[in-house]
Amino acid sequence: MTQQNQPVITVLTAPGEQEPPGMDAVRARAEVRFACDEETLRQTLPGTDVMMVTDFRTEAFEAAWPAADRLQWIHATSAGVDALMFPALIDSDVVVTNARGIFDRTIAEYVLCTILMFAKDFPNSVRLQERHEWKHRDTERAEGKQVLVVGAGSIGRQIARLTSAIGLHPHGIARTPRHDDPDFVAVHGNNQLFQQLEHFDYVVIAAPLTPQTEGLFDQRAFKAMRTSARLINIGRGPIVKTDDLIAALDAKEIAGAALDVFEEEPLPEDHPLWDRDNVIMTAHMAGDFIGWKRALTDQFLENFDLWHSGRDLFNLVNKKLGYAGS
Template sequence: MSQNQKPIITVLTAPDEDAPPGIEAVKARGEVRFAWDEATLREALPGSQVMMVTDFRTEALEAAWPVADKLEWIHATSAGVDALMFPALIDSDVAVTNARGIFDRSIAEYVLCTMLMFAKDFPRSMRLQAGHKWKHRDTERAEGREVLIVGAGSIGRQIARLARGIGMNPHGIARRARNDDDDFIAVHANEQLFDQLAVADYVVIAAPLTPQTEGLFDQKAFAAMKESARLINIGRGPIVNTTDLIAALNKGQIAGAALDVFEEEPLPQDHPLWEMGNVILTPHMSGDFIGWRRALTDQFLENFDRWHQGEELFNNVDKKLGYAGS
């Protein structure tokens, strides 16, 4: 487009969400319109060339899609884009980018923390402290433990890097095997998942939600894991069948789980996971470091400048696969 022509940018937010920090810098580059439901999207989208999505209300966007007459690019301010992948968008020429890279290190630190918490029995120590109980125990060493990272993309690679840094042995699962990734001991193809589950001490889900990964961790997967293994999910909740996970934990098929994402969010107050002593729960916050909202806007602006100059965007999502390439 002409550099003298001001582009129109629609920002899709939640109804109760403040404008993204740094939005003034976006307004300096174009006309910014805000939307938060189908009605406001139908008002904002006509003429818009760019969308910045901070709230993933797929039904509203899909319903308003017919009025998106000039849209060229949608940027999702998250690593996962599963909520955006409705058929009309997938089949369109509209480019989709994501926030890959913003949360990678923070999520990796979270995963390392949970593995060490399990190894050093911190959940029990905190319960004992709350009860003013002095109870000495021996704990595990993390060094030498086998870590299987399901999803060997940019987040998985950061997890592997930190795990390897303390002497753990990280293996990855990806669409294709590869032997040239220095962060992993090895990266195995999807077909090798169950073989690798049988030897892993920690299984970390860092995969995107796709039709292939939805419900991947079910009764069969838990039965393949070691009884001493722990599951950590920082990917997407529906990758794990929660009913099967609870059954596996209760039967001792696996030793514990750390969950940051769930099939149903927020997790209901009466959900059985809350009461399980071998489960660590956090409310979908593994990547959210202080200042992350401004970092997302800055990343969008960097890509926006590339788009405005006619340059290639970074973090392009393969819409049919549902994620950006690794």
């Protein structure tokens, strides 16, 4: 039974999505409601103190927004919060937190795997195996290769740690350039990106989607990269102009790409990217380890305990920048 004066949490999910695992732990201290579209949001938002958003449903949320009469805090169970950032929310006093940290390690493992797969030509080994074909090739060393991580947040930092741990040399691109970073050989300023690109074997996009990063990897960026370089995008699809990427691959301006995110998701079945031997593709899953949903709930509940006792939340998103600052 719900008690008087308990805070109200509304969980916004996709229609048909299961309740996040582990929410029972909070039911003694809060009323938990669920919404999945504009209609259910209009019903649940009045009286809601806290929202846990597992699926953005941006238009529905924006349309129902006026019904939020006492909302204080929105927690997004994702690293990227771009789709949540509608003007009325940005302009409000509602604070936003995200899932910073949860996916860092697994995304970094994914990135390291794609680097090694490119070096060892493993995608072609899988295809040769499908054809029962024994074909020896000499392949590349990963050791000593130069890696540029665009976005030096918590995911980018973990990518730097794993790649340097096995002898690659990670540099970063971020707002604040610095040469004393503990994880990057050097961090270059955002305005240095195009000058830096030519020096790297692997360019990893680990940046949030913001007006500044949208379409950042276009024709000009690919022309600046080494012809032997590979692009790895585990950030957000729209940071890369897909048509420009395809043109660059066709023109051999770069040597390959590993993509976990796309401008359009799911990628249409007839999209030209699927058939490219030098492209590695996955279905927006780089960070999603077995147990990630429970880990997200646990992180939310940890923050909820802080909120409930009036303490400072962690993983606060800078709504103007569109991501959680360091």
